[in-house]
Amino acid sequence: MTAQTLTADAVLKRPTTPVQRLQRTLHAHPWISPAVVLVAAYVVFSLLNERFAQPGIQSLLIQQTAVVAALAIGQTLIILTAGIDLSVGAIAILAMMVSAKAAAENGLSGPAALALGLVVGAGAGLLNGVLVTRLSLPPFIVTLGTLSMFTALTLIYTRGTSIQGSVLPDLLNWTGNSFAVGEFRITVGVLLVLGLYAGVGYALSQTAWGQHVYAVGDDPEAARLSGVSARRVLLSVYVVAGVIYAVAAWVLIGRAGAASPNALSDANLASITAVVIGGTSLFGGRGTLIGTLLGALIVQSFTLGLGLARVDEHYRLLAVGALVILAVAADQWIRKARA
Amino acid sequence: MTMLSTPTEAGHMEKKNPRQIDRTGTPVLEAKGLVKTFGHVVGLAGVDLELYAGEVLAVIGDNGAGKSTLIQCLTGALVPDQGELRLDGRPVAFKRPQDAREAGIETVYQSLAVIPALDIATNLFLAREVRRRGPLGTVFRMLDKKGMRRRAETAVRELGVQTIQNMGQAVETLSGGQRQAVAVARAAAFGSRVVVLDEPTAALGVKESGQVLGTIERLRDAGLAVILISHNMPHVWQVADRIHVQRLGRGAGVLDPRMHTMPEGVTVMTGAATIDELAGVRADA
Numbered sequence: 001m002t003a004q005t006l007t008a009d010a011v012l013k014r015p016t017t018p019v020q021r022l023q024r025t026l027h028a029h030p031w032i033s034p035a036v037v038l039v040a041a042y043v044v045f046s047l048l049n050e051r052f053a054q055p056g057i058q059s060l061l062i063q064q065t066a067v068v069a070a071l072a073i074g075q076t077l078i079i080l081t082a083g084i085d086l087s088v089g090a091i092a093i094l095a096m097m098v099s100a101k102a103a104a105e106n107g108l109s110g111p112a113a114l115a116l117g118l119v120v121g122a123g124a125g126l127l128n129g130v131l132v133t134r135l136s137l138p139p140f141i142v143t144l145g146t147l148s149m150f151t152a153l154t155l156i157y158t159r160g161t162s163i164q165g166s167v168l169p170d171l172l173n174w175t176g177n178s179f180a181v182g183e184f185r186i187t188v189g190v191l192l193v194l195g196l197y198a199g200v201g202y203a204l205s206q207t208a209w210g211q212h213v214y215a216v217g218d219d220p221e222a223a224r225l226s227g228v229s230a231r232r233v234l235l236s237v238y239v240v241a242g243v244i245y246a247v248a249a250w251v252l253i254g255r256a257g258a259a260s261p262n263a264l265s266d267a268n269l270a271s272i273t274a275v276v277i278g279g280t281s282l283f284g285g286r287g288t289l290i291g292t293l294l295g296a297l298i299v300q301s302f303t304l305g306l307g308l309a310r311v312d313e314h315y316r317l318l319a320v321g322a323l324v325i326l327a328v329a330a331d332q333w334i335r336k337a338r339a
Numbered sequence: 340m341t342m343l344s345t346p347t348e349a350g351h352m353e354k355k356n357p358r359q360i361d362r363t364g365t366p367v368l369e370a371k372g373l374v375k376t377f378g379h380v381v382g383l384a385g386v387d388l389e390l391y392a393g394e395v396l397a398v399i400g401d402n403g404a405g406k407s408t409l410i411q412c413l414t415g416a417l418v419p420d421q422g423e424l425r426l427d428g429r430p431v432a433f434k435r436p437q438d439a440r441e442a443g444i445e446t447v448y449q450s451l452a453v454i455p456a457l458d459i460a461t462n463l464f465l466a467r468e469v470r471r472r473g474p475l476g477t478v479f480r481m482l483d484k485k486g487m488r489r490r491a492e493t494a495v496r497e498l499g500v501q502t503i504q505n506m507g508q509a510v511e512t513l514s515g516g517q518r519q520a521v522a523v524a525r526a527a528a529f530g531s532r533v534v535v536l537d538e539p540t541a542a543l544g545v546k547e548s549g550q551v552l553g554t555i556e557r558l559r560d561a562g563l564a565v566i567l568i569s570h571n572m573p574h575v576w577q578v579a580d581r582i583h584v585q586r587l588g589r590g591a592g593v594l595d596p597r598m599h600t601m602p603e604g605v606t607v608m609t610g611a612a613t614i615d616e617l618a619g620v621r622a623d624a
């Protein structure tokens with residue numbers, strides 16, 4: 001070996017700085033940062049008020065998180081394809097009101113009303129998907145438009161009135177049923193949402209469809225040249241998201257004990273916040289579903305934790321806002337990591 | 340243009356046994372009168388091309404001559420405005436790259452077409468994933484990630500590239516040359532009829548370039564037809580059986596590397612002389 005190759009070797013073997021190693025680890029496992037933030041939040045909020053860690057409060061936190069966490073699954077899929085969905089809440093409410101009204105006023109059975117809701121969700125997602133793929137319109141514009149349209153349709157259809165859970169079939173209220181697990185109280189809705197996370201998480205990481213979602217989001221042209229039909233993948237993502245929103249609506253009926261056309265007014269931002277804090281990149285192609293779940297839990301624990309610490313609601317907003325910016329800044333930094 | 344400063348004649352003289360290619364039969368791939376425009380820009384202005392099994396057809400031409408546009412029209416990446424395409428004599432119309440792939444045509448695009456965020460094995464098997472055996476695969480559609488990694492490793496090793504070790508590594512963590520090697524390995528592993536390579540050695544070192552050229556010869560010896568686009572004249576003269584010269588969106592003729600020298604090729608490429616004029620000069624001499 002000559003001296004030259006030795007020095008080259010030395011450069012190659014030069015230890016990476018701790019910061020570089022951190023950057024690479026976070027790049028490979030984007031869910032680590034939200035996990036660290038969540039643990040830190042739990043430690044701080046428990047210190048501020050020891051009631052935070054009690055099973056009762058934790059059960060409440062989980063139940064409160066369920067609906068946004070479910071909506072955020074669909075939002076994650078769409079953001080992974082480098083899109084964004086502003087019609088999240090509008091689709092959920094439309095699906096919810098159609099199935100509730102069909103059951104309460106047209107006498108549809110529970111299963112039929114539920115199925116109708118899922119079909120409405122799928123149809124609304126399909127409309128978004130068709131507009132995005134066939135007309136090549138940016139998802140932001142498409143869903144901004146359908147946000148207004150779906151909201152208007154809901155209000156026209158319901159004339160703005162809510163439907164109480166008491167007049168709905170048992171199946172629609174079922175998601176609100178709770179049972180004890182040790183000292184915690186878990187609802188059927190929470191289980192349903194966890195099931196969704198498991199199912200969609202599996203599809204994303206273990207099936208060809210999931211790999212195609214990442215591929216289309218990361219580099220649509222390379223994906224096309226590799227034989228992936230970007231159009232079909234996008235369409236499937238919007239339809240699946242629509243169905244998930246309808247399931248979230250079902251969970252909401254159980255949680256709220258009613259179907260109200262005015263609910264979920266902040267669902268768009270809440271779901272996007274959860275996805276972004278969860279480490280999914282708004283540029284597409286990078287992110288994990290588990291990160292989104294952590295993100296949703298982080299937002300809700302800030303709400304509850306700061307509330308218990310008697311911090312003003314406005315400061316909570318301030319904190320969540322800062323967290324979003326921090327998360328996106330961290331994403332930008334992590335994306336610079338190479339080899 | 341550094342490669343022009345070494346117009347060694349050795350390149351084509353070295354060919355000891357000029358291989359006999361049967362060009363009397365039907366070409367594997369045949370294009371007639373391909374036209375492709377981009378708005379007001381003319382990419383291809385009517386190009387013919389014939390490709391036979393067991394041969395390496397090089398395509399040379401200046402930047403913007405339409406080389407990439409030509410092969411994109413052959414592989415379904417672009418749909419030509421006019422012209423016809425025949426595969427084994429049968430008319431075909433590829434609407435997407437997937438159509439050409441299914442017909443046994445694999446391509447290394449100039450852009451490489453790899454997904455940075457996905458790992459090497461996933462990239463190799465993208466859109467032709469292998470699923471697990473049994474109900475896990477059929478019912479739950481679970482990918483056989485281990486199996487794909489193993490086969491990806493074989494494909495990369497066959498190329499002779501030793502610096503790529505971990506098939507679970509994201510492509511974005513690879514160097515430009517390593518990415519190119521991944522794209523070549525993919526085409527070589529899956530091509531069954533035709534392999535098209537658009538500047539596959541542009542980012543490669545001397546050794547790696549040699550390995551890619553070796554791969555091209557191996558594919559050719561296995562009876563596949565290969566199209567190689569390159570700006571590197573020594574490479575072209577080393578492996579090509581025929582050389583299609585592309586100039587200003589048109590085919591400027593086909594050279595025989597055993598008959599024509601590199602400087603002559605460059606003369607035709609730049610339009611300083613036509614192939615017929617070259618022949619005239621020879622006759623006069």
Ligand SMILES: Nc1ncnc2c1ncn2[C@@H]1O[C@H](COP(=O)(O)OP(=O)(O)OP(=O)(O)O)[C@@H](O)[C@H]1O
Nearest residue numbers: 377380381382400401402403404405406407408409
């Ligand atoms: N997608 C496109 N949109 C517009 N014009 C294009 C497009 N692709 C190619 N062109 C034009 O078509 C012509 C041929 O381009 P092409 O990429 O085929 O050249 P090339 O021979 O491959 O060049 P290079 O050696 O630089 O790769 C150029 O004038 C180019 O500007």
Ligand SMILES: [Mg+2]
Nearest residue numbers: 406407408449
């Ligand atoms: Mg080119």
